[in-house]
Amino acid sequence: MTRKVFVAGAGMIPFKKPGSSDTYDVMGATAVRQALEDAGLGYEDVQQAYAGYVYGDSTCGQKALYQVGMTGIPVINVNNNCATGSSALFLARQAVQSGAVDCALAVGFEFMQPGALKSRWDDRAPALERAIGLVDELVDRKDLPNAIRQFSGAGKAHMEKYGTRLETFARIRAKASRHAANNPLAVFRNVLTTEDVLAAPALWEGVLTRLMACPPTCGAAAAIVVSEEFARRKGLKTDVLIAGQSLTTDRPSTYDARDMIRVVGFGMTREGSQQVYEQAGVGPQDLDVIELHDCFAQNELLTYEGLGLCPEGGAEKLVNDGDNTYGGKWVVNPSGGLLSKGHPLGATGLAQCYEMVQQLRGTADQRQVEGARLALTHNLGLGGACVVTLYQKHA
Template sequence: MCSKVYAVGVGMTEFVKPNSLRDYPEFGKEAVEKALTDAGVTYDVIEQAVCGYVYGNSACGQRVLYQVGMTGVPVHNVNNHGATGGTALHFAHRLVQAGAHVVLALGFEKMTAGALPATAYPDRTYPADIHIKKMLEIVKLEKAPIAAQCFGNAAKEHMEKYGTTEAQFAKIAVKNHRNGSANPYALNRNVYTLEEILNSKRVFGPLTKLQCCANCDGAAAVVLMSEQAVARHNLASKAVEIVGIALATDTNAVFTDTTRLRIAGYDMTALAADQVYKTTGVSPREVDVVELHDCFSSNELITYEALRLCEEGKGGAFVDAGLNTYGGQVVVNPSGGLLAKGNPIGATGLAQCAELVWQLRGEAGARQVSNARIGLQHNLGLGGAVVVAIYRKGFDNKNQRDFPSSHQKFKMAAKDGKIRAKI
C-alpha cells in the first residue's frame, strides 16, 4: 500500500508582468523560503527536490536552490510544457510514496511579453507539430497565436455540437477576474463586466483578449511530507493530504478522430480524472473547490465536462445556472485562475496547489470557499500532458472527512441526477 502524502508548507510570489527587474533565481528563492516558513522547517530537512520550468537552461533548479542550501540532495529538473508545475508535484508525490519523507516541489518561470512564440527553438522540431498538423486537417490556419487557435477551435466545435454561446464562455472570464480581484498574488486584479469581456479585442473565434491568460513571471513551491514526517515535525494542523494524483498524456484518438476537442486535451483530462476518482473513491459531486487550467475561458468550460462536474455538452448550462461558483455546486478557480492570476508556466501547477491548501485550511481570506473539505487540481499542457489531483483536509480522523459509504454514494448519485436534470 502506498504511503500517504501531505502538503505541509506552500509559498508563492506575486505574479508580475514579464521583463520585471527580478530574475528566476530571486522568484524561486522567495517561493521556497515562504514554503519552508509555512511548514516551520529548514532546508536541511529536504531529502530531494523537483524543480519545474519551461524556458531556461539546464540545472536552473540548482541555481535557485543553492541560494537556500547546499546539502548535496538530488535535484530533479522537469519540463512538461503547461503541465510542468503539476508534473513536478506528481514526481515529488511519487518520491514520498516510494520512501522519502520530506520532498520539495518548486516551479518558476521568467517569460517574454505577448503571445507565446510557436517555438523557442526554430532550428528543431516543434513538439506539438503533429497536433497542429491534425488541426489543420480539420480547419484552416489563421493569423492568431497557435494556442488560441487550438482552444478557440475547440470552443467552436463545442458551440456547433451543443449550442454553447459566446456569452457563456465570457461569463467564465467575468467570474475569474472577479475572484482574482481578491487575490494579492494575481497579475490582474481588475473586475470586468460581461460587456467589457465580450468587447475586448478579438483574438480568435469566440475568444477575446480578456478570455486569454497572460504570460508573467513568478514562482510557487510546496513541501511534501510522509505521514511519519508530519507526526515527527508536529505538523498535523498544517497538513493537507494529496489523496490521489494522476499524470496522463494523449491517446491515439487525438490523431485518428476529426475532433478539435481532443486536440485541446479533452481526452487526456478525462483519463486522468477517471483515474483519480477510481483510486481515491471520491465522486465529482463531493468536490468543493477546483483549481482548473483556464488558459482560455473555453478550456474551463470544456474541462467541466472532462472532469465530470457536469454532463458532456452541458458546460454552458452549468455556467448559466451558477453551479461553477460560490453558492453553486462547486467553486472553480477562486484564485482567479490563469485568466486573472497569470500563467508563469512552470509555476502554474504549484500555484494551484498552494491555493487548494489555503482553501482547505481555511486560510484564503476574502476568497475562502465555505466549509471546503475536498479540492481538485487540473494542470494542462498541449502536446500533451495533464495532471489531476485530489486534496483532502486534515491529517487524522478528528480533522478529515471520511470518504462516503456505498449508501452515501447512492444518495449522491440520486442527487446528481437531479442536478443534471436541472441543466
C-alpha cells in the same frame, strides 16, 4: 497509494507582468523559502527537490535552489509544458509515497516574455508538430498563434456541436475577475463584466476576444510534501492530504478522432480525473473547490465536461446555473485562475496547490470556500501531459 502524503508547507509570490519581476532564480528561491517557513522546516530537511520550468537552460533548478542551500541532495529539473509545476509535484509526491524519501520539495518558476507562446528552437521539428499539422487541417486561421488556434478552435467546435454561445465564455472570464479581486497574488484584479469581455478586441471574430485568453506572467510557487511518520516526528502540519493524483498523456484518440476538443487534451482530462476519483473513492459531486487550467475561457468550459462536472454538451447550463462560483455546486478557480492570476508556465500547477492549501486550512480570507474539505486541481500541458490532484482536509 501505500503511504499517506501531506502538503506540510506551500509558498507563492505575486505574479507579475513580463519585465517587472525578479529573475527566475530569485523568484524560485523566494517561493521555496516561503514553503519551508510555512512547514517549519529547514532546507537541510529536504531529501529530494524537483524544479519545474519551461523556458530556460539546463540546471536552472540548481541555480534557484543553491540560493537556499547546497546540501548535495538530488535536484531534478522538470519540463512538461504547461503541466510542469504539477509534474514536479507528482514526482515529489511519488518519491514520498513510495518510501524513497520522507520529505521532498517541488518548486516551479517561469521568467516569461511578452506575447504569444512560441518555441525558442527553430532548427528542429517542434514537439507539437503532429497536433499543429492536424490543426492546420481542421482550423482555418493560420494567421493566428498556435495556442489561440488550438484552444479557440476547440471552443468553436463546442459552439458548433452544442450551440454554446460566445457570451458563455465571456461569463466565465467575468467570473474569474470577480474571484481574482480577492486575491492579492493575482496580476489582474480589476473586475470585468460579461459585456466588458465581449467588447474587448476580437482575436477571432465571433470566437475569442482578447480578454478570454490568459496573460503571460512571471512568478514562482513551491510545496513541501512529507510522509505521515516524518510529520509526526517533526511535529508538522498534517491538515492537507494528497488523497489522489494522476499524470496522464495522450492516447491515439487525441488525433484519430479529428476533433479539436480532443486535440486540446479532453481525453487526458477525462482519464486523469477518473483515475483520481477511483483512487480516493469519491466522485465529482463530492468536490467543494476546483482550480483548473483556464488558459482560455474556452478551455475552462471544456474542462467542466472533462472532469465530469456535467455531461458533454452540458457546460453552458452549468455556467448559466451559477454552479461554477460561490453559492453554486462548486467554486471553480477561486484564485482567479490563469485568466486573472496569470500563467507563468512552470509555476502554475504549484500555484494551484498553494490555493488549495489555503482553502483547506481555512486561511483563504475573502476567497474562502465555506466548509471546503475536498479540493481538486487540473493542470494541462499540450504535447501532452495532464496532472489531476485531489487534496483532502485531514483532521
